Structures are given as structure tokens and as C-alpha cells.
Amino acid sequence: MSSVVRYRTRVDAAGELVRRLQPFLARRPEITVERLAIIASGFFTVFCNVAFFRAVAATGTLSGWSGAMTGVALAVMIAALNVVLLCLLLNRWSAKPVLTVLLLVTAVATHFMGQYTVYLDPDMLRNILHTDGKESGELISFGVLPPLLWLGVVPSLMVWRVKLRARPPMRAVAVRIAWVAVASVVAVGAALSSFQNISALMRNHHEVRHLITPGNYLVSLGRVVLDDQADRNRPRMPVGTNAHVVGRAPGTKPRLLVLVVGETVRAQNWGLNGYARQTTPQLHDIDPVNFPHVTSCGSATEVSVPCMFSPYGRAHYDEERIKHSESLLHVLEHAGIRTLWRDNQTGCKGVCEGLAYQSFEHAQDPQSCDAEGCLDEVMLDGLAEEVAQRPGDMVVVLHQLGNHGPSYYKRYPARLRRFVPACGTAELGRCSREEIVNAYDNAVMYTDEFLARTIRSLAARTDRDTALIYVSDHGESLGENGLYLHGVPYAIAPDTQTRVPMVMWLSSGFAADRGVDLDCMKRESSAPASHDNLFHSVLGLMQVSTPEYDPTLDLFGRCVPHA
Template sequence: MTFAFNVMLLKYVILNTDISSASGIGVLLSIIVITFIITFTSFSFLALISPVILKTFLIVVTILNSAAIHFMGNYQVVLDRTMIGNILNTQKSESIELISKDLVFTILILGLGVSCIVLIFKISRIDRRVIIRNMFIAFTSSVIFLYANASSWLWIDKHASVLGGKILPWSYIINTARHFSSINKTTNGQKPLANGHFLDNNKTVVVLVIGETARSANFSLYGYSKLTNPKLEKESNLLILKNTKSCTTYTTGSLKCILSPNEASVNEESLPTYLTRHGVDVQWRTNNWGEPPIKVSKYINANELSSDCEGKGCKLDEVLLTNLIDAIRSSEKQKVFVILHTKGSHGPSYYSRYTQDFNQFTPVCRDEEISKCSPEELINAYDNTLLYADHFLSTLIGELKSLSDASTAMIYISDHGESLGEYGLYLHGTPYAFAPDYQKDIPFLLWASDAFLAYKQINISDISQAPEHSQFNIFHTVMGAFGLSAPIYDRERDILQNAPSENE
């Protein structure tokens, strides 16, 4: 278990130390000893309880380890708590996309094959005194060695977050427990934010589109060489916010930030709940998952919209636009807030995130083992998803323009970025401290109708951008758009307040 199932752990140590030096060898030996003593001690405790329990546990973790090795080797996955959250919250349809021939082969040979060997061993009797003695000897010897090799502790402490996500099977066991201990599916107990009041009763509609896995590096709006935003580039009244970073590299964490006013309030009342409490008609439409506990006027899953959807995109994000304008028009409230949580560019099956009409960049990667695709094929498939997102947003803007009796605005921001093979990394979810900018730099767009800009007495071209932006800008920009005044409102984070009034 220490060596065969921790190849990726040991490989990481070798690649990040000078293994030819005494200090590098000391670090490697320390990691081996730590892995061994944790594993040996834990297995010994199980043996003290029952050899049958130990045997069952070994079989289960052997199979799980084989699957973990496959993803760690092919996608450079680190099984920390956030990654476990991603795995456990992944929809069935997305999980199926990750099944490949290599995964099945690895589980059959390394998982079930080794499990069969464990299964055939017969345990005739168990001497608990011997087990306790061996545990004491192993633990004492390991502590003495690690103390004598204390010079390696600094390196281990520096890389602890990555090491903890690579040691098998304890990475996914411990972090699964940590994940479930942090889950709160209701808004009960959430600290409410301070009450506010509306400064006007103007009919206002704001649509927040939460993108998935879109990175700004591949948006032509941000200077990318390929035309991935042909329709949005033709839109007037479009503000392109620069230098925007996600607060995490995974969906659930980033959604908390998008819906929170600041870093200190990510576990308090979220934006949809706050607005609902203030009488806003809040409608959440989702083709994704991972939102924090919320209270809204209406929560609609994509499956509930599919029966009324028409067109080629009904199995994709376009389903979220089904009867959207009718739903807005039928609202009796003066303030309407709609959140569209898209599936966007979620990998690894990028080719399945757009209709054939948007298969413009070719050849494309059609293998779930994306590390096997050429860089050109992989990037082409990903870029096609952005073409489709461009079409989705442009269609939405066109529909909002039809609401002539209201001030309308659309905000688009991605939850996080994506790695497409740079530095040997794929997908997302890399611990933030080690994640490349490709997983952090995200697009942030705002479109507003002429009526909205006239009522606010601002001009898009006059808005002075901040040096950098974050997902926390969303909360305050939405509040400002609705004219909601409250102690939590931060004018400096409202991007629309950085433009001089036409009266100034």
C-alpha cells in the first residue's frame, strides 16, 4: 500500500526535491515512513477489531485506489477536500463522461486483480498481543527516525496541502469526512445581512449568468487570436471587465463568492436569499449544481424546462432560456432577478457542450482521456464551447431587449477557469496556492439596455475600471442595479458606480 498505491505521491516528492542530495533523500524517506506508519497503524487497529473488517476494508480501498491513481495520473488530480466536493457533487451525466477504457482496465488489473489476492488469503487466528507489540515497535521507530530527520519537516510543511491530497487511501477518506462535516443544505442558522430599502420603484430586470469553466485567456473579447466571441463583439452597451480572478478553482466555493458581499460573509445569507427577503422576484434556473443553501421565489431545473423547449440546444444551456421572457413578463414584482447557472465549458467532454453548428474549430478532441489528444484538438474543442456560450449570451441579450417596459441588464461571470494541458495540468480544482492563472483568470461581462443606462444616467464607455475585479463585485453591482441601499452595500465594488453621471 505504501509503494504500489502511492506512486503519484512519491513521484511528486522526487520531482520537487533534489533527490541526488542528502536533504532530498531525507525528505523522500520521511514521506515513505509517514505513509507507512499511518497505513500500518490504521490497518492494525482494524485487525484488532476483526480480521474480516480489515479484509473488507482492504478490498474496498484497493479498488478505490486504482480509480484514484487513474485520475491522479491522467488529470493531475489532488484529492483534497475541495476536489472531493467536486466529485461527490458531480452529476451522473458528467460522471459517465469520465469513464474510459483505461479507467476500466486500471480498475480490473490494479483494483480487482489485487483484491482477489487479498480475498484468497486465509486468516486462521489472530494474536492481538502481537499486533499491539508490532504497532508499538513501528510507531516508536518511525517517531525516532522522523525526529532524527527533522530537517525535512520544513519542506513537508510547505507542501502539506498537496501531499495530503495524494496519499492513498487516506486523502479521499479523510477529505470525504471533512466534506460531509461542512455540508449545510438549509438556510437555517445563516446569519441574515442588515436590512435595506429600495431608492426607487422602477421596473428593473437583472439576469446573472454564471458560466462554468470559462477562462478569459480564450475569449476574443480579451484579445485571444481566435474569434470565439463573434456575436458579443457586435453588441453595444457591453462592458468587458478586465483582470478578474475567481476566488477558488472549483464550482461550489466560487458560487459562494459570487453570491456573497465579501470574503468574511461567504457562509452567511446569500444574494438570492437576501433579495427574496426584500421582496424581489428571484428565479433560479440551473443546468448545473453546487449552489449554496438559498431561498428563492422559484427554483427550476433544466429537466423541468425541456418539455417546452424547441431547437437543437434543448439538451444544452439554451434550455434555460425556455419561456424566460414570458416568466419575467408575468411577474407582478417591480424588481426581477434571474440566475441562469449554465454547464458552459465543463470538461472533459468539451465536444458535447455545443451543437454541430458551433463545431467551427477543427479537428477536435473526442476522447475523454483528454491527455491523449493533441493540444490543437483539445483547445479547438474547448474554443467551440466558448462559441456556443457567445451564442447563448447574445440570444439572451436579444430577448432582454424585447422588454421595452423595463430597465434590463445582464451580467456574466464564470465560476473558475480551466487548464488545457499547460504545465501538465488538465481540468480545474488544483489547490489555489498552486493553481496556474488559467484556472483563476475568468471573463466578467455586463450588458445594459438603453433604458437602464438612461435611468441610471450613465454611459458604458465612461465607466472607469478598477485595477482588478473579483466575484465579490457581483453582489454590490446587483444591489446598485436594483437601487437597494443597505449597510452591506459597498459602492467601490459596484462597477456601475465608477462612471460619472450625465448630470455631473
């Protein structure tokens, strides 16, 4: 048979197949909105809640016959609650576009929950919404395409093929109310059928509810939107309005304190803490005061940064109070100490509201920046000139991009690619744990270089007494127990996300003028510390008197005479 004949035969066969499929392709099944909601609920429950059931299984709740029945009850309860949710969201005109959005977003959420064990609680949603385009772009990689296609695009196309049956308005309302009632009864019945196990699960592991999709991100998004609306016109409560500097002898040099807020550096990989690798060689040579046992206030920037700059801290944590109160920087300003926030991140999270602020997110420095962002050293450019414009005591905050993941390989220059092979992609699942740690440690070494460079520039100044305090905002999971990145609810966050490095350096002039015994500081530094100490330690170091100052939380207090 010639090739032409074979080709024509295949074309004819393909044409015949298309003709036979035409009736099927042309057929558009007609269903009610309620039935569509049931089908979509079943789809979400079975295909998009794998992370939830995996987390529940890890607690031991699903072990044995009783556990199997609990698993069935949970599946029925989640499906029924999804029916209630969708029946409230969908009508004949909104069903297709709304379901399409839900399917696409849920597909992406399912990918990230499975890939990184992300809990979509309000704090995580707030982090996502406040992340800039460059950072979020790093998370969108080819790895998200398969789940987006099979869990989002294909089901959406099927949704658009069906015809939705119309009902008279009053009958439609009555039927919808009936379905919501029935689904609610089913959800309650499923919960009661295994009440002891389910109640124990939600009591002891309540964070798993943030893995139930799509309810997790919808409820969290609603809370974030409502909170933001309430916060929009709410003034900040003043803090330390009567603050003033005390105990300074006339004629002493003005002071310059640089406070470096790190990003995503964990204590376990900090060379000065005894890590197997020397990831802080330059700081090792400088020999600052190192605090090896420091706990963060949160496991994400949105929580930790406002908390560490507040007088309340983790010990008296109150999110609303912290968000709506002035910060350490405002107290310093009240005392006559000028402040400046320089940012290579996504903002100061309200800490510097109304104060001097400079963003380097879109800086154009060819030495430090490219199209994807800037290395942290860009914040040192022009800093001396900014300080010169502000006579008197001054506190400068440098907010790093640091080790922000998952693109650790972008957080350091090529010259610091010491640990190899290093993961060179944001899709951490494509790299071995060794490669991930190598890239992460290279980025830690860049923070070491950045801090050492800053300290050297401060030490060279003769016009001011200088000091530097560095502390990271939170840590990072690098694959331990299947966890990656950060942002796990604080109650269950591992030490890798809540233990952070902290170092302090004082010039000899600053230490002498303030009376700080650095040898004493090094002896005392092995004691546990936390973000709660920052507010009071800075006030103590800068000799600011205010009722909010707590000397028991001042890390310099034990090593300053008559503190």
C-alpha cells in the first residue's frame, strides 16, 4: 500500500471518529445548580483535600477500624459543608464563572499545600496578598501546570459544557433553602457519628482545618478583607509619647544604631551558633556578641516584624493591639532620635507608618540589581549621605530580602556559591535536600558578608559612636518532616521556623560611653532570648526613658553599671 493511500486511510478513519463523536460532543447535559454544587463538592473533597487527610493521618486519628470510620465521617462532613458553601455562592447566572475561579484557585492552592505543606490561615493569606509581584512570580513555575490543568482547567471546561436548568424564582429559593438545610443536617450527622475522634482532632490539632479546601482560603480571605476594612481608618494608639533621652553627658558624640531585620535565616544554619559549616566566617573574625538561643515572635514576616517592634511581644501577644499601636520607632522619634527605614522587602508592615521610609524594591543600581530584584547591599548605597542629613542620635533599620525562599539561589552573588551542588530552581521538589541546603547556606553567607560590610563601615566612622543589632524575623523549613518554607501556625511551627540568629556589635566608643561591658555581654548571651527583648534593649542602649521600657527585658541591662 502506497504512503498516499495509507495517509488517506488514516484521514478517513479520523473523520469517521469525529463524525461518531459529534452527537456526544454536541450533547450538553442539563442539570440544576444544586446538582452541580454536589458534583463540585465531591470533586473538591476527593481530589483537593489530599493534604488535609495526609495531615490527619499523621496524627494517628485514622488508625484502625474506628479511624477508618472517622475518615469516612470527615469526608462526608467536608463534602456536605462544601455543598452548603456552594449553594450560598452559586446561582444560575454566577455558577459557571464562580466555579471556574474556585477550581483554578483551588488547583493552585492544592499544589502549594501538597508541595510545601502550606496552611492557608489568615496570616498566610495576608502574607500572600502583601507579597510583591517579583516574589510571587518565583513561586509560579512549571511544576504548577499539571495540577492547574487537571484540577482547574479540565473541570472548568466541563462546567461550561453543562446547561443549567431554570426554575421559577420562588421555587428556586425554596429548593435552595431545602438543599442547604439537608446538607447542614448531613454535616452535623457525619460529625456526630464520630464525634469523639473528630472533636479530639479539632481540639488537639485545630490547625488542620486550614488545609480543608476551598473553605480554608475563602474563610481566611474573608477575615483578612474584613480586618483590612476595619483597619483602614483606625488610628494607631500612641506609645511612649513622653519618652526622652536621659543620662547623656554634654559634648558626647551622637550615636548611630543600625538595626538589621533579617529574613528567613534560621538559627540552625548560623555558623556562630556552632553549625557544622562555617556560614559566618566574616562575623567570626569580627567577633560580635552572638545570641544562640533566640525565639521569634512568629513564623512569618507579617506577624514577626510588627511584634518585635512592639512593647507587647509574644509574651503578651495581641494581634489587634500590636497592629493598632505605635512601634519602637515612634517611641524613638518621641524621644528626639531620628529614624529611617530602608527596605529591600515588601514594606515595614506598619512599623514605620508616618516616618522616614525608603524602598529599594525597584532600585536600578547595576552593581546590585537586575530585572528580578536587588541584593541587600543596595541598601548601603547612599546611607552615609542620609545619615549626614540627620544630626544627633539616629536609628536606621535595614530590612533585608535575606534568605527569602524558595529561590535561595537568587539571594547571593556568584562569588559566594561555595556549597555545591546548589539548587538552582524555585521548584524545591526537583532538588535533593542537600542541594536545597547548599543554596540556603550560600545565602546565609551573603548575610554574613552584608553584616560584616556594614559593621566595617560603622567602625570607620569618627563622627559618631556606632552600633549594630541583627536579628532574623523567622526561620525556615528545608524539608524536615516534609515541611518547606515558613508560615506554619505558630502553635505547631517547628524550631526551624521559630529559632533565629541574633548578634550585636558596638564600637569601642559606644560601649565606653554607654558603659556596656562587652565581656559580660558575651557571658550572658548564652541565656534564652527572644524578639520580646528587642524593643527594650534598643531603648536601654539609646538611654530612652519611658514607662513602656522594661529593664528585665533589656539584654544590655545586666552588663551596664546602674542600669
